Amino acid sequence: MIRVEGLVVRFGDVAAVRGVDLTVGPGECLALIGESGSGKSTIARALLGLAGAEASVAARRLEIGGRDARDFDERAWRAVRGRLVGFVAQDALGSLDPLRRVRDEIAEPMLIHRTAPAGEIGARVVDLLGRVGVPEPRVRAAQYPHELSGGLRQRALIASALAAEPGVLIADEPTTALDVTVQARILDLLADARRAGTGLLLISHDPAVVARLADRVAVLRDGEVVESGPAERVLGAPEHPYTRTLLDAVPRARTAGSPPGSRVVLEATGIGKSYGARAAVRDVSLRLRSGETIGVVGESGSGKSTLARILMGLVRPDAGEVRLDGAPWSALPERRRRPRRGRIQLVHQDPHGSFDPRLTVGRIIAEALPRGPGRRARALELLEMVGLSAGHLDRRPRRLSGGQRQRVAIARALGAGPGVLVCDEPVSALDVSIQAQILDLLAGLRHRLGLAMVFISHDLSVVRGVSDTVMVMKDGRVVEEGPVADVFERPSHPYTRTLLAASPTRASRAHAAPHER
Amino acid sequence: MIPGALTRPSRARPAGPVLAGAVLVVLAVAVAFPGLLTGRDPVVTDLTAALSPPGAGHPFGTDELGRDVLARVVYGARTSLLIGIGATVLGALGGTVIGLVAAAGGRRVDQALMRILDVALAVPELLLALVIVAFTGTGTANVLVAVGVAAVPNYARVVRGQALVAVRSGYAEAAVGLGTPWPVIVLRHVLPNVAGPSLLLATTGTGTSIISGSALSFLGLGPEPPAVEWGVMLADGRENLAVAWWPGVFPGVAVVAVVMSVTVVGRWLQARAEGRTA
Amino acid sequence: SGSGGGAPRAGGTLTFTTDIEPDVFDPHVSPADITGVIMRNVLDSLVAEDRDGSFKPWLATSWKISPDGRSYTFRLREDVTFTDGTPFDAAAVKANLDRVVAPATKSRYAAVLIGPYQSAEVADPHTVTVRLKRPYAPFLHALSTTYLGIYSPKALREHAADLAAGGPQNVGSGPFLLASRVKGQQAVFTRNPAYDWAPGTARHRGPAYLDKLVIGFLPENATRVGAVGSGQSDVADFLPAGQVRSLAGRPGLRVLSHESPGLVYSYYLNTERPPFDRREARLAVRAAIDTALITKAVFAGQYRPAWSPLSPSTPAYDATVENTWPYRPGEADRLLDGLGWTGRDTDGYRTKDGKRFAITLLYVPAYTKAERRTYDTAVQDALRKVGVQLTLKPLDGAAYTPIRDRGDYDIIAFAWGGSEPDLLRTVFHSASRLADGGANGARVHDPEIDAWLDRAAATTDRAARADLYAKVQRKVIAEGYSVPAFVASRQLAVRDRARDVGFDTSAWPLFYDAWVTGR
Amino acid sequence: MLRFAARRALAGVAVLWAAATLAFAALHLLPGDVADAVLGPNSGAPPQVRAQIRQDYGLDDPLPAQYLRHMAALATGDLGRSYQFGLPVSRVLADQVGPTAELAVSAAVLSVGLAFCAALATGGRGGAASAIAGGIGLLALSVPSYWLGILGLAVFSFRFGLLPAAGADGPQALVLPAITLALPLAGVLAQVIRQQLHAIGDAPFVLTARARGAGERRLLARHTLRHAGLPVVTLSGWITGALMGGAVLTETVFARPGLGRVLVTAVGSRDIPVVSALMLVSAAAFVVVNLLVDLAYLVIDPRLRASGAVT
């Protein structure tokens, strides 16, 4: 279906992809792994002829559906996109048109390619939503993207990519925002599709996910494939040292050695928030001490991001109160909160949307820094802490990879020197090695400065690694909480048990047969 | 916006901004050293040579009193641009401040300001300008103020509308989360995002202000003769359009050239500031 | 008047476009020329003035003036009915004249025109006697204008407040009915089929030829000229002089031109304060202005320069003043030097005791045609050449009046149409103060002129009047109270299909005799 | 919703009241006598006429009394009697509203339509077509409208006789004025739309829509144009103002009856009843437009609906 040889993509003088060969056949799954910024998303976009105006694309060979795509005109590309090749973009949160209803977005490929009679489209949309695991599909179809949680949006996006039954699906980090139960469901769905003959180009930072699906794996570094082969071999016995570092960064406990302090820095009591009839958060309480990390896990749409925004004082709760450093916080007017804003910072779930598109990375970070000379130097220092370099300082967010953007968001949050950090999926787009680097960074801050964190993540192993206590959320409620070991070892709530069971652990990857369900 | 299929990005050198820049340079010369562009006096009449067509002695011809049209266009630049640009700057600045305050100042401030603007907008600009001029007297500066003040509500509305969208954006929220004070958020994030349409209005506004100024002159509240001003030239020139096109067409062309150049250069600068190639 | 070949034919529509739309359609109230032109079609007058200044019967068949000149007895036609069916009689005349002077009418011109009117008496149904407070020679002329036109008394009774609006309620006995009016656009007239009392000055009898007369209002010169050029209109009023020549050459178009009688456009120099309290200063300024050249340039050779305050087509015009005050810049310099304005400042203007020779001309732009402003600008430049700074000061209507009435100006300029030499009294008699509704712009207090003007108004002897008015003109020129500028012509562009559009003595177009050829 | 409506209605009334007050204040505080303005500079009216005018219109009463009388009359729907025309203001304005509305609405529709067409023509595709269309748009927004009108007249009516030069009868007479009024507006709107299209072109959802196989046209129609529509909605207040301002000049040039012309003469002769009535009309128009604008925001952008923060 797709066959590429010698693919080169340049952005100006920088070659983001240099001479990549790959093929995806019907019913076959090729996984692209590689560190953040290695060129995965760029390849995906280039295969759709959408590398962007600044990009120059060249290839020795580029065949899609058996035709030479090198001399495709717009028309020909359009026939390919959505129909021959479906695409799930990495930036799931911003990839649905905010002005259109979810159902219109999902129906669009069917309308464009006329793959379904007009009368049936409505029913199909609901069916698709159900298949990707969206509860209440009928209700959700009629909503607008901003009314959906991150995970719901991601599922809607996958549904739209599958709508016209494409021959090949390119999925760029399709499960970043999904909790493990839903993730499992999506992976099943993709496996089904593959069995039905759909080729799959899967881009993921998560070896566990790759292990579940891929027949073959290509490992990308700096735009070049350093290793490729059958999934079992590459994942099981990597040859290239880069691949090994990519896979072997095993999460370890980063809490050890620094017991939480006794001072309560953030306290929430009986928090509740509804959007119309939907209760996004109900009666949630938490106490966070300095140096402590509370992990928050839970179903997608269970109210985690809403909770984070309430803690931050960005959304006013309908019920309950948040106190910061023992003083009122959520009840204050914004003017009174402002001087203390630096104390508590948020890493947004949607970093892209939280950047002013007009500003460069340097200025975005500088905004968090105190006024004065040396701001740029400090910004660079922060960038380097999250594994970016001076070369990124003058770029605009649009020209960064997904993982790079996420790290900029972290750098910005740290720049303010907060005592409390609320992280909403801070490492969802990062490969394990960089994840490890970031988590070490946070652990260091916690250790040295007593940084307290509310850490929201769908990745149970990450949560387990960083948290002292953990809260499990479902339908806006905390269904279980306690010391992390207790909850993970002896889950009491049935939902927690499902969650843990569904987690594609690293342990499973060695013996995970690619075709196994 | 062109998707890069198997393409190289286009790197055309824009001819527009260069041309527009040249026009603005000529204009600047006309304002600063009109003598460099014409050797003639714009107010001296020569009744024996009234309405001579463009030719050797008078490249743009002469008007109904035999005054050199080129000289009048050149010398008129100063007054016209003063009114056009001055009034626009005044209107755009005032409007932007009010619009931003309304958008960022919370519901009550917004409501109050918007209702005041409704009233202000309801006052026909002409009337407002008339009243201002009636109190301050005629003359270039007063026309400038009158036209500028009359334009404030318009800019305010536009800025406020755009700002409302920007204020609710993710990045504005992120800035709130950083504890950035509102004024800074407004200046750093909201303003640049509302600048597009208002800049555009401002560039067009330059021409419109020249015209509004001339409408005032028309009612006798503008610069008095023999002051040279494009709007007045336009108004006078149209009387003879059927027999002599040049006194009415050249000042019009000057207005068009100014507005176009300002627009093109403004757009180019904006695109550069945003790092895109447009 | 313009006449074409062929016999007049009844039927058809004629469209006439003029520039200014009257605010008020009631000539008893409005001072506007255009109101007079428009309503002439609807309202008849007691008498009609002929081109030679004599008066012909109209609604009055004959009249007698008492020897003391203070009472006029009119014998009225008996066959006239207003278009609402009311018969015309002496009571109707009385009702109209009384209305003009009633304070509630707020007449802005007719009440002045009617002069020392005291009362009207109905002697019998068809005889009316008008009594004046003092002799008033221009009275017949006043009666002949539309401003003292005769409405149906029923209309006055029932619609007095609505007459200003213009519409079917404005009922007279004229050749047309005002059928409808669209404000800002046009007024439409239809023929009065019963009309059989045309004035003695008309070319035919019986009803008007036109079925319908449309009077459109197009203030923009270009649009008005364009409308007649494209055939959207048959006659365009007030052609800009600059376009006359090019229009005259267009096939299918004629240009009709009539010099307007009355006071020419003149600059009135304020004699009550320096510098124009000195005769030499006035004469110097006058000598510095080449009115012949300016007139030729500004009006593309269409208008003549003026020599007298009166237009040559006005009765009692004195031709002897012609060419008596030619353009002599050397003379201007000599006079100014003589007055001590010998210094020069950096801008090249004359100074005396460190003060610049600077004068102001007030004007109201809304009421000033572009051509006049151009003329003023040319004058400004002419004066600059002899070292005199003239500032043209625009003011809005309300601000202008008090300043003008106070006399806080050096020059004001205006023209005044009308075929009555007594207009001289309005501008030069010491009693015609601006604040009292007069127009003595030069603020002249000249006992000699006052006496001549009073005597002229008191006598009906045309020769004696002409002699007195000539004296006034010569004195005005000799003293340099005003600088006459140009003699305007009313110029109309007429399409070939429009025939026999007439002019009255004030050079206003008349439509009673007009007709149109078939398509 | 009902409370919202009531609040808006109340605010609307307040705006109208303020507008009327402002007009009253402005025109009474101007130097000079209203009676002089009524009479005009060249009238030979004797002083007693002036006195009569002052008396009839109550100009000799103290200002507060005049103000109260004026407001009381307005409250009962009586707009007063025009100084200048001597007629009830409602009658002066009655037949003028139609032509102006006709002109303004057709120009508004035309300009928005033209702007979107131009954006469609230039959107996405580069190349010559886009450059030419962009240039025309630029030209359109740079040309002073009344100058354009006069040139248009010179060419289409006088030279070729294609369209009537003046008046307000029939749709033909509307063509030139509407185009004259609409073109500069369309120029501005097209630029705004283009700019917005540019900005939105980078958004991830646009990439996704493209990845579904959406062509440029579909992209515009279904996605980006709605985003570009937002600033157009924002500009509608400006559009309304520009239409009203433009109507004054356009109506003069094309000799169309209408409110704009009435306004010019009324302001010139300080016809307070007419001017304040016109201000009421214009304020009412703005109140309505703003209401529509706010509703349009809600219709176009669902994000604002949820926050309920839009006024």
Ligand SMILES: Nc1ncnc2c1ncn2[C@@H]1O[C@H](COP(=O)(O)OP(=O)(O)OP(=O)(O)O)[C@@H](O)[C@H]1O
């Ligand atoms: N502005 C809004 N309007 C309406 N509903 C909303 C809004 N924001 C959130 N919701 C709803 O509230 C619920 C909780 O959303 P939230 O974003 O907090 O979920 P989450 O736990 O962060 O999910 P995910 O892991 O998928 O990001 C969801 O059902 C969502 O649809």
Ligand SMILES: Nc1ncnc2c1ncn2[C@@H]1O[C@H](COP(=O)(O)OP(=O)(O)OP(=O)(O)O)[C@@H](O)[C@H]1O
């Ligand atoms: N428009 C652009 N202009 C310049 N550089 C770009 C542009 N888009 C991407 N890049 C750069 O190209 C490289 C590859 O980016 P890409 O998005 O393909 O990475 P990725 O492998 O998807 O990373 P991630 O896992 O973080 O999403 C990165 O270094 C990125 O900064």
Ligand SMILES: [Mg+2]
């Ligand atoms: Mg990526």
Ligand SMILES: [Mg+2]
């Ligand atoms: Mg979330």
Ligand code: NI
């Ligand atoms: Ni993950």
